[in-house]
Each structure stands twice: as C-alpha cells, then as structure tokens.
Amino acid sequence: MTDPQGTATRSDSSFRIVTGYHFEKGKHFLHAKAALFLEYQRYDDPAFLISAGYPVKTYAGDLEWRHPIAKKINLAAGISMSYAKASFKEYGNQVQTRSLASIWTAIIFKPINHLKVQADLRQEFVFRPSPPLTPKLGLELELLKNSLTLHGSIGRNYHIPSMNDLFWVPGGNRNLKPEDAISYEAGIRSGDQMKSPLKFDFTFFYSNTSNWIRWNPSSGGLYSPDNLRRVQSKGGEISLHYHVAGAKYQLDTDAEFTFVTSRLTESETISEAALVGKQLMYQPGHMASGRITYSRNKYNVSINHHFTGSVFITADNTNWLDSYLLADLHVQKEMNIGRSEEHTSELQSHSFIS
Secondary structure: OOOOOOOOEEEEEEEEEEEEEEEEEOOEEEEEEEEEEEEEEEEEEHHHOEEEEEEEEEEEEEEEEEEEEEOOEEEEEEEEEEEEEEOOHHHOOOOEEEEEEEEEEEEEEEEEOOEEEEEEEEEEEOOOOOOOOEEEEEEEEEEEOOOEEEEEEEEEEEEOOOHHHHHOOOOOOOOOOOEEEEEEEEEEEEOOOOOOOEEEEEEEEEEEEEEEEEEEEOOOOOEEEEEEEEEEEEEEEEEEEEEEEOOOEEEEEEEEEEEEEEEEEEOOOHHHHHHOOOEOOOOOOEEEEEEEEEEEOOEEEEEEEEEEOOEEOOOOOOOEEOOEEEEEEEEEEEEEEOOOEEEEEEEEEEEEEO
C-alpha cells in the first residue's frame, strides 16, 4: 500500500542585517555588534484547508570589553540584549514579545605557561524574580606544548522556556519553570601544531538538571510541555579530523560520535514514579556523522553520512522509532567570471535509509 501524494508545502525566507564596531588600542579591546532578523515561514495544505504564516522579528546587540589587569591576568566583561516579537494563530492571535538581557564578566589567569584558568559569572534578566547567578570555572593544561591539552569545566546552566513552550495554542504552558542544571565536563584534545595529520578531541560530560522541560503527549494526542523534577544526563563526544594535502589536492576526513543517556532520577508526581530510571522520549542514545571532502582544481566533492540511533516515543520505553541514516553528496565548482568576480555552481543529492 502506498500513501497518496501530499499537498502540503512550506516556504522559508529571512532577511538579516548585522553591523559591528571594533576598537583596539594598546591593551584595550572593545567590540560591539547589533543585528536585525526578519524571519518568515509559511505552511499551506489545501487538503486540510490550512494556510498559516509565521513572522518573527528579532533585535539583538552585544558589547564586549577586554583588558589585562596584571601580567598573567586578563579581565573581560560584556552585556547582551535581545527583543523578539511574534504574532500568529498558534499564539492565540496575540502579539507575544520577549526581552532578554544579560551581563557577564570573566577572569583569565595563567599562573604558568602551560596552565590557563578561567572563571565566568553571568546574570540574566528575563523573569521575575530574576534568574540566579550562573558561575562557571574552566581550566586547560598543556601536556605537550601546542600538541596535547587536558580541559575541564564545572558550572551552572539556566535555560528559560522558549516562546513556543509558553504560548503555543493548543498546548503551551505559561506555568513552566526554567531548567536549572549543574554540569561537569572533562576531556583531552590535540593541538593545532601537532605534527600528525590526525587531530582528535575526546570529551565526557555529566549534568544534573532540575525542572527539565519536555513535550509530553496526553491521552487525547495533544502535546504539552511540563517539567520533570530531576534528570541526569551523561555521555561523551568523540571527534576526529584527518588532513592530507598534495601539490594539487587536499583530502579531509571528519568523524564524530556522541553517546548519551538522559534518565529521570526524581519524579514530581506519583504517576511518574514508575518512570524513574527510564530514558527520556525522543532522546537518541547514539549519534554519529562522517564526512569525506576531496578538493582539486577548484572542484570540491563531499560525501556525508549522519546516523541517529533509535529513540523511545513513550515515557515507559515500550515503543520506539528505529534508527536511520542520512547520506548526502555535494559537488561544487568555483569559476572565475571576468577578472574579479567568482561564481560557484553546486549539485546536491540526499538519501534516507532506515
């Protein structure tokens, strides 16, 4: 049996303006950036009499200042602001806005040549009461100069609900609590000046999150976000890069692998008590990607593969979606038109394997 050809179409358009200012004199560094984003998405399906548009307007600005305050100590500080405005029927045909602001400071300390310690402190302003301070401490230790580095960090992360989480109709939940997490990370990576053509980065992470936000289906099939009392996530990321080059060609190979478990460790309600220890819905335990790129005489050929492991689609882990593989082929040719203009032609092919 085959499904009839669908009639739904979706189109996307965006307009972006970004301007920046950079000032550097002596030991002082100042960088400012402002941006305007106009994004529009349209979805039409005549079979179901659906015709909907989704316009979003966003203003954003950043200011960063850096200055050394001692021989081995640098101080940095900054401020970020954004304002988003959206109005469509899924928001109840109401104009919804969000203003975000944050200030941060960082101290970078190098007590010895091969060790760097960085302490960050950030304060965001959006909710009342305001979110808590989010500190972070990180370090990098060179085991071999410019070749092998140990890195690690510990910090607090704070994630506020998105506008869709709060305002989407039907399903949005304006009573959602922000996510609050303590995260740990440690790993080892190769340096840029390592003589081997193979570069790598191995990173392991662990986090404990309160009020994890999930979209959960009800008995009527309607999805709505709620908070999970406490979720534990742990796993690792492995990335490899191999580069060789000849007189007229170069070959780059990249591979990435991620494994992660995200499990409920404390329940908010009696009905969720049986879900403690279960993997969260729609959270794949394994993901991998690989890319091979060959370049020669302004030709570039890339083959990409993206693997996503199976995911559970019910909270009790009794039903799941199978893993799948995406494969892409990308061919690019650069051509000169006239003396200074360049033109690029591209050919892409995509395939899906489950």
